[in-house]
Amino acid sequence: MSKKAIGFIDSGVGGLTVVKQAMKQLPNESIYYLGDSARCPYGPRPKEEVVQYTWEMTQFLLKKDIKMLVIACNTATAAALDIIRERVDIPVIGVINPGSRAAIKHSKNERIAVIGTKGTINSDVYKQTIKDKDKDISVISMSCPKFVPLVESNQYNGSIAKKVVAETLKPLLKESIDTLILGCTHYPLLTPLIQNVMGPCVTLIDSGAETVSEVSTLLDYFRLAESSHNKEASEYRFYTTGSPKLFSDIAENWLGQSNFTVEKVDLVNLIGND
Amino acid sequence: MSKKAIGFIDSGVGGLTVVKQAMKQLPNESIYYLGDSARCPYGPRPKEEVVQYTWEMTQFLLKKDIKMLVIACNTATAAALDIIRERVDIPVIGVINPGSRAAIKHSKNERIAVIGTKGTINSDVYKQTIKDKDKDISVISMSCPKFVPLVESNQYNGSIAKKVVAETLKPLLKESIDTLILGCTHYPLLTPLIQNVMGPCVTLIDSGAETVSEVSTLLDYFRLAESSHNKEASEYRFYTTGSPKLFSDIAENWLGQSNFTVEKVDLVNLIGND
Numbered sequence: 217m218s219k220k221a222i223g224f225i226d227s228g229v230g231g232l233t234v235v236k237q238a239m240k241q242l243p244n245e246s247i248y249y250l251g252d253s254a255r256c257p258y259g260p261r262p263k264e265e266v267v268q269y270t271w272e273m274t275q276f277l278l279k280k281d282i283k284m285l286v287i288a289c290n291t292a293t294a295a296a297l298d299i300i301r302e303r304v305d306i307p308v309i310g311v312i313n314p315g316s317r318a319a320i321k322h323s324k325n326e327r328i329a330v331i332g333t334k335g336t337i338n339s340d341v342y343k344q345t346i347k348d349k350d351k352d353i354s355v356i357s358m359s360c361p362k363f364v365p366l367v368e369s370n371q372y373n374g375s376i377a378k379k380v381v382a383e384t385l386k387p388l389l390k391e392s393i394d395t396l397i398l399g400c401t402h403y404p405l406l407t408p409l410i411q412n413v414m415g416p417c418v419t420l421i422d423s424g425a426e427t428v429s430e431v432s433t434l435l436d437y438f439r440l441a442e443s444s445h446n447k448e449a450s451e452y453r454f455y456t457t458g459s460p461k462l463f464s465d466i467a468e469n470w471l472g473q474s475n476f477t478v479e480k481v482d483l484v485n486l487i488g489n490d
Numbered sequence: 491m492s493k494k495a496i497g498f499i500d501s502g503v504g505g506l507t508v509v510k511q512a513m514k515q516l517p518n519e520s521i522y523y524l525g526d527s528a529r530c531p532y533g534p535r536p537k538e539e540v541v542q543y544t545w546e547m548t549q550f551l552l553k554k555d556i557k558m559l560v561i562a563c564n565t566a567t568a569a570a571l572d573i574i575r576e577r578v579d580i581p582v583i584g585v586i587n588p589g590s591r592a593a594i595k596h597s598k599n600e601r602i603a604v605i606g607t608k609g610t611i612n613s614d615v616y617k618q619t620i621k622d623k624d625k626d627i628s629v630i631s632m633s634c635p636k637f638v639p640l641v642e643s644n645q646y647n648g649s650i651a652k653k654v655v656a657e658t659l660k661p662l663l664k665e666s667i668d669t670l671i672l673g674c675t676h677y678p679l680l681t682p683l684i685q686n687v688m689g690p691c692v693t694l695i696d697s698g699a700e701t702v703s704e705v706s707t708l709l710d711y712f713r714l715a716e717s718s719h720n721k722e723a724s725e726y727r728f729y730t731t732g733s734p735k736l737f738s739d740i741a742e743n744w745l746g747q748s749n750f751t752v753e754k755v756d757l758v759n760l761i762g763n764d
Contacts, residue, residue, distance in 0.1 A: 241623075321514070428595075429591060433707050437708065447625070447626070
Protein backbone atom coordinates (compact mmCIF):
# COMPACT_ATOMS: atom_id res chain seq x y z
CA MET A 217 0.00 0.00 0.00
CA SER A 218 1.42 3.33 -1.00
CA LYS A 219 -0.09 6.78 -1.21
CA LYS A 220 2.53 7.91 -3.70
CA ALA A 221 1.51 8.77 -7.26
CA ILE A 222 2.15 6.74 -10.40
CA GLY A 223 4.27 8.64 -12.91
CA PHE A 224 3.51 8.72 -16.64
CA ILE A 225 5.80 10.17 -19.31
CA ASP A 226 5.15 10.74 -22.99
CA SER A 227 6.52 12.71 -25.90
CA GLY A 228 3.39 14.90 -25.72
CA VAL A 229 -0.33 14.40 -25.12
CA GLY A 230 -0.57 10.82 -26.43
CA GLY A 231 -0.02 9.29 -23.02
CA LEU A 232 -3.33 10.84 -21.94
CA THR A 233 -5.00 7.83 -23.58
CA VAL A 234 -3.18 5.72 -20.98
CA VAL A 235 -4.12 8.13 -18.20
CA LYS A 236 -7.79 7.90 -19.18
CA GLN A 237 -7.63 4.14 -18.70
CA ALA A 238 -5.77 4.56 -15.41
CA MET A 239 -8.50 6.88 -14.13
CA LYS A 240 -11.09 4.21 -14.96
CA GLN A 241 -9.23 1.10 -13.80
CA LEU A 242 -7.31 2.62 -10.88
CA PRO A 243 -9.53 5.41 -9.52
CA ASN A 244 -7.85 5.38 -6.09
CA GLU A 245 -4.44 6.23 -7.54
CA SER A 246 -2.86 9.65 -7.93
CA ILE A 247 -1.27 10.40 -11.29
CA TYR A 248 1.60 12.69 -12.21
CA TYR A 249 2.10 13.10 -15.95
CA LEU A 250 4.82 14.79 -17.95
CA GLY A 251 4.39 15.41 -21.68
CA ASP A 252 7.34 16.70 -23.69
CA SER A 253 5.25 18.49 -26.32
CA ALA A 254 8.00 21.08 -26.92
CA ARG A 255 10.20 18.35 -28.39
CA CYS A 256 7.40 16.22 -29.88
CA PRO A 257 7.37 14.17 -32.10
CA TYR A 258 10.00 11.72 -30.83
CA GLY A 259 9.33 9.33 -33.72
CA PRO A 260 11.83 10.73 -36.25
CA ARG A 261 14.62 11.40 -33.70
CA PRO A 262 17.75 9.24 -33.34
CA LYS A 263 17.63 6.65 -30.58
CA GLU A 264 20.30 8.35 -28.43
CA GLU A 265 18.27 11.55 -28.37
CA VAL A 266 15.08 9.71 -27.38
CA VAL A 267 16.98 7.94 -24.58
CA GLN A 268 18.32 11.29 -23.31
CA TYR A 269 14.88 12.99 -23.39
CA THR A 270 13.23 10.00 -21.70
CA TRP A 271 15.85 10.04 -18.98
CA GLU A 272 15.29 13.78 -18.43
CA MET A 273 11.55 13.20 -18.04
CA THR A 274 12.20 10.29 -15.67
CA GLN A 275 14.48 12.42 -13.47
CA PHE A 276 11.83 15.15 -13.29
CA LEU A 277 9.13 12.76 -12.04
CA LEU A 278 11.46 10.87 -9.70
CA LYS A 279 11.90 14.16 -7.81
CA LYS A 280 8.12 14.16 -7.23
CA ASP A 281 8.53 10.86 -5.37
CA ILE A 282 6.51 8.47 -7.57
CA LYS A 283 6.10 4.76 -6.74
CA MET A 284 6.03 3.42 -10.30
CA LEU A 285 6.91 4.82 -13.73
CA VAL A 286 4.96 4.18 -16.93
CA ILE A 287 6.71 5.04 -20.17
CA ALA A 288 3.42 5.83 -21.91
CA CYS A 289 5.08 6.33 -25.29
CA ASN A 290 5.98 3.59 -27.74
CA THR A 291 8.97 5.41 -29.24
CA ALA A 292 10.45 6.02 -25.79
CA THR A 293 9.69 2.45 -24.69
CA ALA A 294 11.41 1.03 -27.79
CA ALA A 295 14.49 3.20 -27.28
CA ALA A 296 14.86 3.47 -23.53
CA LEU A 297 12.84 0.98 -21.41
CA ASP A 298 15.73 -1.36 -20.61
CA ILE A 299 18.10 1.55 -19.89
CA ILE A 300 15.66 3.36 -17.58
CA ARG A 301 14.88 0.09 -15.74
CA GLU A 302 18.55 -0.36 -14.96
CA ARG A 303 18.92 3.18 -13.67
CA VAL A 304 15.98 3.46 -11.26
CA ASP A 305 14.79 1.34 -8.35
CA ILE A 306 11.01 1.63 -8.76
CA PRO A 307 9.09 -0.63 -11.19
CA VAL A 308 9.17 0.75 -14.76
CA ILE A 309 6.61 -0.36 -17.33
CA GLY A 310 6.57 0.24 -21.07
CA VAL A 311 3.72 -0.08 -23.55
CA ILE A 312 5.13 -2.57 -26.06
CA ASN A 313 4.93 -5.85 -24.16
CA PRO A 314 1.32 -5.22 -23.06
CA GLY A 315 0.22 -4.36 -26.60
CA SER A 316 1.97 -7.41 -28.05
CA ARG A 317 0.50 -9.70 -25.41
CA ALA A 318 -3.06 -8.48 -26.00
CA ALA A 319 -2.72 -8.86 -29.77
CA ILE A 320 -1.61 -12.49 -29.41
CA LYS A 321 -4.52 -13.11 -27.04
CA HIS A 322 -7.09 -11.67 -29.47
CA SER A 323 -5.83 -12.79 -32.86
CA LYS A 324 -7.44 -15.91 -34.26
CA ASN A 325 -5.90 -16.01 -37.75
CA GLU A 326 -2.37 -15.20 -36.47
CA ARG A 327 -2.01 -12.18 -38.77
CA ILE A 328 -1.35 -9.03 -36.77
CA ALA A 329 -0.43 -5.54 -37.99
CA VAL A 330 1.20 -2.82 -35.97
CA ILE A 331 1.20 0.88 -36.77
CA GLY A 332 3.45 3.40 -35.04
CA THR A 333 5.96 6.18 -35.46
CA LYS A 334 9.05 5.80 -37.64
CA GLY A 335 11.16 5.28 -34.50
CA THR A 336 8.96 2.47 -33.19
CA ILE A 337 8.51 0.74 -36.54
CA ASN A 338 12.18 1.02 -37.57
CA SER A 339 13.22 -0.48 -34.23
CA ASP A 340 11.19 -3.56 -35.22
CA VAL A 341 10.49 -4.06 -31.52
CA TYR A 342 6.83 -5.10 -31.86
CA LYS A 343 7.65 -7.72 -34.46
CA GLN A 344 10.49 -9.09 -32.35
CA THR A 345 8.40 -9.08 -29.17
CA ILE A 346 5.51 -10.93 -30.82
CA LYS A 347 7.79 -13.41 -32.61
CA ASP A 348 9.58 -14.12 -29.32
CA LYS A 349 6.25 -15.10 -27.84
CA ASP A 350 4.93 -17.02 -30.87
CA LYS A 351 7.12 -17.50 -33.94
CA ASP A 352 4.21 -18.58 -36.17
CA ILE A 353 2.42 -15.24 -36.05
CA SER A 354 2.79 -12.97 -39.07
CA VAL A 355 3.45 -9.34 -38.20
CA ILE A 356 2.98 -6.53 -40.70
CA SER A 357 4.50 -3.20 -39.61
CA MET A 358 3.76 0.27 -40.97
CA SER A 359 4.78 3.72 -39.81
CA CYS A 360 2.21 6.51 -39.89
CA PRO A 361 4.29 9.69 -39.46
CA LYS A 362 1.34 11.99 -40.13
CA PHE A 363 -0.79 10.78 -37.21
CA VAL A 364 1.01 12.32 -34.20
CA PRO A 365 1.05 15.89 -35.57
CA LEU A 366 -2.73 15.63 -36.15
CA VAL A 367 -3.30 14.77 -32.49
CA GLU A 368 -0.80 17.21 -31.00
CA SER A 369 -2.45 20.05 -32.94
CA ASN A 370 -5.91 18.99 -31.69
CA GLN A 371 -7.11 18.15 -35.21
CA TYR A 372 -7.82 14.50 -34.54
CA ASN A 373 -11.46 14.34 -35.55
CA GLY A 374 -11.82 16.68 -38.50
CA SER A 375 -12.08 16.02 -42.23
CA ILE A 376 -8.30 16.34 -42.73
CA ALA A 377 -7.72 13.60 -40.17
CA LYS A 378 -10.30 11.40 -41.86
CA LYS A 379 -8.56 11.75 -45.23
CA VAL A 380 -5.05 11.23 -43.84
CA VAL A 381 -6.08 8.10 -41.91
CA ALA A 382 -7.86 6.57 -44.91
CA GLU A 383 -4.94 7.18 -47.27
CA THR A 384 -2.31 6.00 -44.81
CA LEU A 385 -4.02 2.74 -43.85
CA LYS A 386 -5.09 1.74 -47.37
CA PRO A 387 -2.13 -0.67 -47.91
CA LEU A 388 -3.15 -2.64 -44.79
CA LEU A 389 -6.57 -3.56 -46.17
CA LYS A 390 -5.18 -6.29 -48.44
CA GLU A 391 -3.18 -7.98 -45.64
CA SER A 392 -6.03 -10.13 -44.18
CA ILE A 393 -5.16 -9.13 -40.62
CA ASP A 394 -7.67 -9.63 -37.81
CA THR A 395 -5.83 -7.55 -35.19
CA LEU A 396 -4.24 -4.10 -35.40
CA ILE A 397 -2.00 -2.76 -32.66
CA LEU A 398 -2.18 0.99 -32.17
CA GLY A 399 1.54 1.11 -31.46
CA CYS A 400 1.56 4.77 -30.48
CA THR A 401 -0.31 6.18 -27.53
CA HIS A 402 -1.49 9.12 -29.64
CA TYR A 403 -3.44 6.84 -31.98
CA PRO A 404 -6.41 5.89 -29.74
CA LEU A 405 -7.65 9.45 -30.23
CA LEU A 406 -8.04 8.45 -33.90
CA THR A 407 -9.84 5.17 -33.04
CA PRO A 408 -13.21 5.94 -34.70
CA LEU A 409 -11.46 6.94 -37.94
CA ILE A 410 -9.11 3.93 -37.87
CA GLN A 411 -11.90 1.44 -37.09
CA ASN A 412 -13.98 2.93 -39.89
CA VAL A 413 -11.21 2.33 -42.43
CA MET A 414 -10.24 -1.16 -41.17
CA GLY A 415 -13.84 -2.41 -40.82
CA PRO A 416 -15.58 -4.15 -37.92
CA CYS A 417 -13.74 -7.48 -38.27
CA VAL A 418 -10.38 -6.04 -37.23
CA THR A 419 -9.80 -5.76 -33.47
CA LEU A 420 -7.90 -2.62 -32.50
CA ILE A 421 -5.47 -3.08 -29.62
CA ASP A 422 -4.95 0.03 -27.52
CA SER A 423 -1.48 -0.61 -26.14
CA GLY A 424 -2.04 2.05 -23.49
CA ALA A 425 -5.21 0.45 -22.12
CA GLU A 426 -3.46 -2.89 -21.93
CA THR A 427 -0.54 -1.23 -20.16
CA VAL A 428 -2.83 -0.05 -17.36
CA SER A 429 -3.91 -3.65 -16.71
CA GLU A 430 -0.23 -4.49 -16.24
CA VAL A 431 0.29 -1.49 -13.98
CA SER A 432 -2.59 -2.83 -11.88
CA THR A 433 -1.06 -6.33 -11.88
CA LEU A 434 2.29 -5.05 -10.65
CA LEU A 435 0.72 -2.71 -8.07
CA ASP A 436 -1.04 -5.75 -6.62
CA TYR A 437 1.97 -8.03 -6.92
CA PHE A 438 4.29 -5.59 -5.15
CA ARG A 439 1.54 -4.50 -2.74
CA LEU A 440 1.86 -0.91 -3.91
CA ALA A 441 -1.82 -0.25 -4.63
CA GLU A 442 -3.48 2.67 -2.89
CA SER A 443 -6.28 1.27 -0.74
CA SER A 444 -7.80 4.35 0.88
CA HIS A 445 -11.09 3.80 -1.00
CA ASN A 446 -11.20 7.55 -1.24
CA LYS A 447 -11.25 8.39 -4.90
CA GLU A 448 -11.73 12.04 -4.10
CA ALA A 449 -8.22 12.10 -2.64
CA SER A 450 -6.69 11.07 -5.97
CA GLU A 451 -4.58 13.88 -7.34
CA TYR A 452 -4.01 14.52 -11.03
CA ARG A 453 -1.03 16.71 -11.86
CA PHE A 454 -0.02 17.34 -15.44
CA TYR A 455 3.25 18.89 -16.55
CA THR A 456 4.05 19.89 -20.11
CA THR A 457 7.08 21.38 -21.83
CA GLY A 458 4.71 22.87 -24.41
CA SER A 459 1.64 25.11 -24.22
CA PRO A 460 -0.36 24.50 -21.02
CA LYS A 461 -3.44 25.94 -22.74
CA LEU A 462 -3.27 23.51 -25.67
CA PHE A 463 -2.48 20.63 -23.28
CA SER A 464 -5.36 21.58 -21.03
CA ASP A 465 -7.82 21.81 -23.95
CA ILE A 466 -6.90 18.35 -25.23
CA ALA A 467 -6.85 16.82 -21.74
CA GLU A 468 -10.24 18.25 -20.78
CA ASN A 469 -11.79 17.10 -24.03
CA TRP A 470 -10.23 13.64 -23.97
CA LEU A 471 -10.58 12.88 -20.27
CA GLY A 472 -14.05 14.43 -19.99
CA GLN A 473 -13.14 16.18 -16.75
CA SER A 474 -11.21 19.19 -15.51
CA ASN A 475 -10.19 18.31 -11.94
CA PHE A 476 -6.49 18.60 -12.71
CA THR A 477 -3.69 21.11 -12.77
CA VAL A 478 -1.41 21.78 -15.76
CA GLU A 479 1.98 23.34 -15.17
CA LYS A 480 4.58 24.36 -17.73
CA VAL A 481 8.08 23.05 -17.08
CA ASP A 482 11.41 23.82 -18.70
CA LEU A 483 12.95 20.38 -18.71
CA VAL A 484 16.35 21.35 -20.12
CA ASN A 485 17.06 24.08 -17.58
CA LEU A 486 15.59 22.11 -14.67
CA ILE A 487 17.83 19.14 -15.34
CA GLY A 488 20.74 21.36 -16.33
CA ASN A 489 20.62 23.18 -12.97
CA ASP A 490 21.07 20.05 -10.92
CA MET B 491 14.84 -16.83 -19.44
CA SER B 492 14.06 -20.20 -17.98
CA LYS B 493 13.34 -23.57 -19.52
CA LYS B 494 11.49 -24.73 -16.43
CA ALA B 495 7.75 -25.41 -16.64
CA ILE B 496 4.93 -23.31 -15.22
CA GLY B 497 2.90 -25.22 -12.63
CA PHE B 498 -0.90 -25.14 -12.51
CA ILE B 499 -3.02 -26.60 -9.71
CA ASP B 500 -6.78 -27.01 -9.51
CA SER B 501 -9.38 -28.94 -7.56
CA GLY B 502 -10.02 -30.99 -10.72
CA VAL B 503 -10.29 -30.37 -14.45
CA GLY B 504 -11.46 -26.73 -14.27
CA GLY B 505 -7.93 -25.33 -14.49
CA LEU B 506 -7.74 -26.79 -18.00
CA THR B 507 -9.58 -23.65 -19.14
CA VAL B 508 -6.53 -21.72 -17.91
CA VAL B 509 -4.15 -24.18 -19.55
CA LYS B 510 -5.95 -23.77 -22.88
CA GLN B 511 -5.29 -20.03 -22.71
CA ALA B 512 -1.69 -20.63 -21.69
CA MET B 513 -1.16 -22.88 -24.71
CA LYS B 514 -2.45 -20.08 -26.94
CA GLN B 515 -0.79 -17.10 -25.31
CA LEU B 516 2.44 -18.78 -24.18
CA PRO B 517 3.14 -21.53 -26.74
CA ASN B 518 6.87 -21.69 -25.89
CA GLU B 519 6.21 -22.62 -22.27
CA SER B 520 6.06 -26.10 -20.76
CA ILE B 521 3.13 -26.80 -18.46
CA TYR B 522 2.80 -29.18 -15.52
CA TYR B 523 -0.73 -29.48 -14.18
CA LEU B 524 -2.13 -31.20 -11.13
CA GLY B 525 -5.88 -31.68 -10.69
CA ASP B 526 -7.21 -33.02 -7.40
CA SER B 527 -10.33 -34.65 -8.89
CA ALA B 528 -10.39 -37.32 -6.16
CA ARG B 529 -11.19 -34.63 -3.59
CA CYS B 530 -13.20 -32.34 -5.90
CA PRO B 531 -15.27 -30.23 -5.35
CA TYR B 532 -13.33 -27.95 -3.01
CA GLY B 533 -16.19 -25.41 -2.90
CA PRO B 534 -18.14 -26.82 0.06
CA ARG B 535 -15.04 -27.70 2.16
CA PRO B 536 -13.88 -25.69 5.19
CA LYS B 537 -11.11 -23.18 4.52
CA GLU B 538 -8.48 -25.07 6.56
CA GLU B 539 -9.01 -28.18 4.47
CA VAL B 540 -8.71 -26.25 1.20
CA VAL B 541 -5.49 -24.66 2.46
CA GLN B 542 -4.08 -28.10 3.35
CA TYR B 543 -5.02 -29.66 -0.01
CA THR B 544 -3.64 -26.65 -1.92
CA TRP B 545 -0.38 -26.90 0.00
CA GLU B 546 -0.14 -30.62 -0.80
CA MET B 547 -0.60 -29.90 -4.51
CA THR B 548 1.98 -27.10 -4.33
CA GLN B 549 4.54 -29.39 -2.71
CA PHE B 550 3.98 -32.00 -5.41
CA LEU B 551 4.69 -29.57 -8.25
CA LEU B 552 7.59 -27.85 -6.47
CA LYS B 553 9.38 -31.19 -6.59
CA LYS B 554 9.07 -31.07 -10.39
CA ASP B 555 11.13 -27.85 -10.31
CA ILE B 556 8.62 -25.33 -11.68
CA LYS B 557 9.49 -21.62 -12.16
CA MET B 558 6.06 -20.18 -11.36
CA LEU B 559 2.87 -21.48 -9.76
CA VAL B 560 -0.66 -20.66 -10.89
CA ILE B 561 -3.45 -21.48 -8.47
CA ALA B 562 -5.94 -22.08 -11.28
CA CYS B 563 -8.86 -22.52 -8.89
CA ASN B 564 -10.92 -19.75 -7.36
CA THR B 565 -11.76 -21.64 -4.17
CA ALA B 566 -8.09 -22.42 -3.53
CA THR B 567 -7.05 -18.86 -4.42
CA ALA B 568 -9.61 -17.41 -2.00
CA ALA B 569 -8.49 -19.72 0.81
CA ALA B 570 -4.77 -20.14 0.29
CA LEU B 571 -3.06 -17.64 -2.08
CA ASP B 572 -1.50 -15.46 0.63
CA ILE B 573 -0.40 -18.46 2.65
CA ILE B 574 1.21 -20.25 -0.31
CA ARG B 575 2.97 -17.03 -1.39
CA GLU B 576 4.58 -16.76 2.01
CA ARG B 577 5.78 -20.37 1.96
CA VAL B 578 7.42 -20.58 -1.47
CA ASP B 579 10.07 -18.52 -3.23
CA ILE B 580 8.78 -18.63 -6.80
CA PRO B 581 6.08 -16.23 -8.05
CA VAL B 582 2.56 -17.48 -7.18
CA ILE B 583 -0.48 -16.17 -9.05
CA GLY B 584 -4.15 -16.63 -8.24
CA VAL B 585 -7.20 -16.12 -10.42
CA ILE B 586 -9.21 -13.61 -8.38
CA ASN B 587 -7.28 -10.40 -8.90
CA PRO B 588 -7.06 -10.91 -12.69
CA GLY B 589 -10.80 -11.60 -12.96
CA SER B 590 -11.68 -8.59 -10.82
CA ARG B 591 -9.37 -6.33 -12.79
CA ALA B 592 -10.80 -7.38 -16.15
CA ALA B 593 -14.37 -6.89 -14.92
CA ILE B 594 -13.62 -3.32 -13.81
CA LYS B 595 -11.96 -2.66 -17.17
CA HIS B 596 -14.97 -3.91 -19.15
CA SER B 597 -17.93 -2.74 -17.09
CA LYS B 598 -19.53 0.50 -18.24
CA ASN B 599 -22.57 0.63 -15.92
CA GLU B 600 -20.53 -0.36 -12.82
CA ARG B 601 -22.81 -3.31 -12.05
CA ILE B 602 -20.84 -6.56 -11.96
CA ALA B 603 -21.97 -10.03 -10.92
CA VAL B 604 -19.74 -12.89 -9.89
CA ILE B 605 -20.67 -16.56 -9.82
CA GLY B 606 -18.57 -19.22 -8.12
CA THR B 607 -18.53 -22.10 -5.68
CA LYS B 608 -19.91 -21.77 -2.16
CA GLY B 609 -16.36 -21.45 -0.80
CA THR B 610 -15.48 -18.59 -3.14
CA ILE B 611 -18.77 -16.75 -2.76
CA ASN B 612 -18.93 -17.14 1.04
CA SER B 613 -15.38 -15.79 1.32
CA ASP B 614 -16.68 -12.60 -0.33
CA VAL B 615 -13.24 -12.19 -1.85
CA TYR B 616 -14.36 -10.98 -5.29
CA LYS B 617 -16.58 -8.30 -3.80
CA GLN B 618 -13.81 -7.14 -1.48
CA THR B 619 -11.21 -7.16 -4.24
CA ILE B 620 -13.41 -5.15 -6.61
CA LYS B 621 -14.52 -2.70 -3.89
CA ASP B 622 -10.88 -2.18 -2.89
CA LYS B 623 -10.16 -1.11 -6.45
CA ASP B 624 -13.34 0.95 -6.95
CA LYS B 625 -15.80 1.44 -4.09
CA ASP B 626 -18.58 2.73 -6.38
CA ILE B 627 -19.02 -0.54 -8.27
CA SER B 628 -21.98 -2.72 -7.27
CA VAL B 629 -21.11 -6.40 -6.96
CA ILE B 630 -23.78 -9.12 -6.92
CA SER B 631 -22.51 -12.53 -5.81
CA MET B 632 -24.14 -15.92 -6.34
CA SER B 633 -22.93 -19.45 -5.73
CA CYS B 634 -23.70 -22.12 -8.31
CA PRO B 635 -22.95 -25.40 -6.50
CA LYS B 636 -24.38 -27.55 -9.28
CA PHE B 637 -21.98 -26.35 -12.00
CA VAL B 638 -18.71 -28.06 -10.98
CA PRO B 639 -20.18 -31.59 -10.76
CA LEU B 640 -21.60 -31.14 -14.28
CA VAL B 641 -18.16 -30.37 -15.66
CA GLU B 642 -16.22 -32.96 -13.65
CA SER B 643 -18.61 -35.66 -14.89
CA ASN B 644 -18.12 -34.51 -18.52
CA GLN B 645 -21.80 -33.52 -18.85
CA TYR B 646 -21.17 -29.85 -19.57
CA ASN B 647 -22.96 -29.52 -22.88
CA GLY B 648 -26.04 -31.73 -22.61
CA SER B 649 -29.68 -30.94 -21.96
CA ILE B 650 -29.31 -31.40 -18.19
CA ALA B 651 -26.57 -28.78 -18.12
CA LYS B 652 -28.72 -26.43 -20.18
CA LYS B 653 -31.61 -26.72 -17.72
CA VAL B 654 -29.43 -26.40 -14.61
CA VAL B 655 -27.65 -23.31 -15.96
CA ALA B 656 -30.92 -21.61 -16.94
CA GLU B 657 -32.57 -22.24 -13.56
CA THR B 658 -29.51 -21.27 -11.54
CA LEU B 659 -28.84 -17.98 -13.33
CA LYS B 660 -32.47 -16.82 -13.51
CA PRO B 661 -32.20 -14.51 -10.43
CA LEU B 662 -29.32 -12.61 -12.07
CA LEU B 663 -31.43 -11.51 -15.05
CA LYS B 664 -33.17 -8.74 -13.08
CA GLU B 665 -29.94 -7.24 -11.72
CA SER B 666 -29.09 -5.04 -14.77
CA ILE B 667 -25.47 -6.16 -14.78
CA ASP B 668 -23.29 -5.65 -17.85
CA THR B 669 -20.42 -7.89 -16.74
CA LEU B 670 -20.39 -11.40 -15.26
CA ILE B 671 -17.26 -12.92 -13.77
CA LEU B 672 -16.98 -16.68 -14.17
CA GLY B 673 -15.43 -16.99 -10.73
CA CYS B 674 -14.63 -20.67 -11.04
CA THR B 675 -12.27 -22.11 -13.62
CA HIS B 676 -14.72 -24.91 -14.37
CA TYR B 677 -17.34 -22.47 -15.64
CA PRO B 678 -15.81 -21.47 -19.01
CA LEU B 679 -16.73 -24.96 -20.23
CA LEU B 680 -20.33 -23.83 -19.72
CA THR B 681 -19.76 -20.52 -21.56
CA PRO B 682 -22.20 -21.08 -24.48
CA LEU B 683 -24.99 -22.04 -22.05
CA ILE B 684 -24.25 -19.13 -19.69
CA GLN B 685 -24.02 -16.57 -22.50
CA ASN B 686 -27.29 -17.87 -23.92
CA VAL B 687 -29.10 -17.29 -20.62
CA MET B 688 -27.52 -13.90 -19.84
CA GLY B 689 -27.95 -12.52 -23.38
CA PRO B 690 -25.46 -10.80 -25.70
CA CYS B 691 -25.24 -7.54 -23.72
CA VAL B 692 -23.51 -9.14 -20.75
CA THR B 693 -19.74 -9.56 -21.06
CA LEU B 694 -18.49 -12.81 -19.54
CA ILE B 695 -15.09 -12.55 -17.84
CA ASP B 696 -13.07 -15.75 -17.92
CA SER B 697 -10.89 -15.30 -14.86
CA GLY B 698 -8.55 -18.01 -16.12
CA ALA B 699 -7.89 -16.32 -19.45
CA GLU B 700 -7.17 -13.07 -17.67
CA THR B 701 -4.84 -14.90 -15.32
CA VAL B 702 -2.70 -16.08 -18.22
CA SER B 703 -2.17 -12.47 -19.30
CA GLU B 704 -0.83 -11.80 -15.81
CA VAL B 705 1.36 -14.88 -15.93
CA SER B 706 2.80 -13.51 -19.16
CA THR B 707 3.30 -10.07 -17.57
CA LEU B 708 5.22 -11.54 -14.64
CA LEU B 709 7.26 -13.90 -16.84
CA ASP B 710 8.41 -10.84 -18.78
CA TYR B 711 8.89 -8.68 -15.71
CA PHE B 712 11.03 -11.26 -13.95
CA ARG B 713 12.72 -12.32 -17.22
CA LEU B 714 11.51 -15.87 -16.75
CA ALA B 715 9.92 -16.35 -20.18
CA GLU B 716 11.12 -19.25 -22.30
CA SER B 717 12.62 -17.82 -25.49
CA SER B 718 13.71 -20.89 -27.42
CA HIS B 719 11.14 -20.13 -30.17
CA ASN B 720 10.73 -23.86 -30.35
CA LYS B 721 7.09 -24.59 -29.58
CA GLU B 722 7.61 -28.23 -30.35
CA ALA B 723 9.84 -28.49 -27.28
CA SER B 724 7.01 -27.42 -24.98
CA GLU B 725 6.04 -30.26 -22.71
CA TYR B 726 2.55 -30.80 -21.31
CA ARG B 727 2.35 -33.10 -18.29
CA PHE B 728 -0.92 -33.65 -16.50
CA TYR B 729 -1.30 -35.29 -13.11
CA THR B 730 -4.62 -36.20 -11.53
CA THR B 731 -5.65 -37.75 -8.25
CA GLY B 732 -8.78 -39.07 -9.99
CA SER B 733 -9.40 -41.16 -13.09
CA PRO B 734 -6.73 -40.59 -15.77
CA LYS B 735 -9.17 -41.83 -18.42
CA LEU B 736 -11.87 -39.29 -17.50
CA PHE B 737 -9.26 -36.53 -17.18
CA SER B 738 -7.77 -37.45 -20.54
CA ASP B 739 -11.18 -37.48 -22.25
CA ILE B 740 -12.07 -34.03 -20.95
CA ALA B 741 -8.59 -32.62 -21.67
CA GLU B 742 -8.51 -33.95 -25.23
CA ASN B 743 -11.98 -32.63 -25.93
CA TRP B 744 -11.43 -29.23 -24.31
CA LEU B 745 -7.87 -28.58 -25.49
CA GLY B 746 -8.46 -30.00 -28.98
CA GLN B 747 -5.18 -31.89 -28.90
CA SER B 748 -3.65 -35.01 -27.43
CA ASN B 749 0.09 -34.30 -27.24
CA PHE B 750 0.19 -34.72 -23.49
CA THR B 751 0.66 -37.35 -20.81
CA VAL B 752 -1.74 -38.01 -17.93
CA GLU B 753 -0.45 -39.72 -14.81
CA LYS B 754 -2.38 -40.75 -11.73
CA VAL B 755 -0.88 -39.62 -8.44
CA ASP B 756 -1.72 -40.47 -4.85
CA LEU B 757 -1.22 -37.10 -3.23
CA VAL B 758 -1.85 -38.15 0.37
CA ASN B 759 0.67 -40.99 0.38
CA LEU B 760 3.24 -39.07 -1.65
CA ILE B 761 3.23 -36.15 0.76
CA GLY B 762 2.88 -38.46 3.75
CA ASN B 763 6.05 -40.37 2.82
CA ASP B 764 8.27 -37.32 2.90
